[in-house]
Amino acid sequence: MKLLVASSYSETADALQDQLTLSNIKGDLTFVETVDDLINELKKDIHDFIITEYSIDGADIWRLANLINSTQLAAHTLPLFLIKDTCETEIPLLLAKEHAFKVVSLAELGQVLPPTYEHNLSTGYVRGRKPPEKRTLLIIEDDEDAAFFAYNALNDCYVIDIASDGESGLELWKKKRHELVLLDYMLPGIKGDGVLVNMMAIDKNQPVIIMTAYDRPERNQNMMLNGASEYLCKPFNLTDLRSQCQAILNRAKLIYQAHYTDTKNQTLRNQLWLLNHALTNNEFDKAKRVVKTIKLIFPDTPTEDEQADLLSLEF
Structure with missing residues (x-):
């Protein structure tokens, strides 16, 4: 190798x-x-x-x-x-x-x-650009017929795992971190709301679609407030399921991009504070280390023309 x-x-x-x-x-x-x-x-x-x-x-x-x-x-x-x-x-x-x-x-x-x-x-190894991989999907559903319907509706677009109870579903998600989760509310053991809380504690942006047999606005509203991306009331049709999955993943990509940008900006703010503190206290070796960290976060270097313009500025 x-x-x-x-x-x-x-x-x-x-x-x-x-x-x-x-x-x-x-x-x-x-x-x-x-x-x-x-x-x-x-x-x-x-x-x-x-x-x-x-x-x-x-x-x-x-x-x-x-x-x-x-x-x-x-x-x-x-x-x-x-x-x-x-x-x-x-x-x-x-x-x-x-x-x-x-x-x-x-x-x-x-x-x-x-x-x-x-x-x-x-x-079997072939050099060159590979086709996009299928999205990963976890179905947590104790009703075999409902799980079978969802699997067959989505199998051509997703790599799918199925769990029949909340505890095994949660452990499987922790191991594989599926890009999308279809989560039934009424599950043996840990119910859907408990599974959702545990997932959100690890990744607050994890896309989760709640599947429920009862359209109870208060309960569904609480699950949305606790991090669920959407909920579908059973029985749902194939078209609705497919479109909701695609829409939630598209939205999740934008959310992750925004979260990643915010995290980088927060890290930069912290490093700038450390840099100012080091310079104020004449800790120049520490200041160099901070600058090195900032360059790791934002590695792009200005062009020669941009550098000349920057050096010409008066502060």
Whole structure:
């Protein structure tokens, strides 16, 4: 197995090498520190996977993913993994899937990458841009007929898991973090409202559609206020179910984008306060570390013309 590793810091490279050894993963590692070197190595078609930090050479993961999966590089595209440990803010999994990369911690690499890997067509591996993966869906429903109806209505568009009670459904969601959940209210054990509360405590933006046999406005209103995205009253038709699922996922993408932006802005505000505090107290080494963190969050560098304009400003 040949891994193409985009990393600007020796600490990350050392930690990655140690983790691969610990996981008994054997392979050759090629390290690059710039986008140009990454693309040049990618075009050689000798690597099997790309592993990257959140940002390299002034480009963050979003720009890198768009570039690697662009039409220009479509014939050379490889599976892309982002090392979670290098991110200053949490990456929404729905957005990562939208940009065709996976987020993994260093400790998880041993579970994601196969211990041995043969780069040839007999393994089924094909280089190049892959078609979009199906969305993941979890149906938590104790009525077999209702679960069967929902499964057959959505199976062509989603990768679906089914759980028949609240506790097993919640555990399955924690393990796989499905992009959408269809949740029945009347469940054995933990009822739907309890499952919803537990999910929202972990991810307040998780898309959840409540399925209920009784249209009780007060109860349904409470579940919406507690984080549910929508509710459907049984029996519902196939068209309504499909359209609601698609609409909720489209809305969730916008919500995750806004949440991610807000989180980055909050992190930046905190770092600017630390920078001001360090400069006020003549703690210049600390100030340099803060600036380094800010550059990780916002890696883009102004163009030469923009830099000249900035330097000409009078403060």
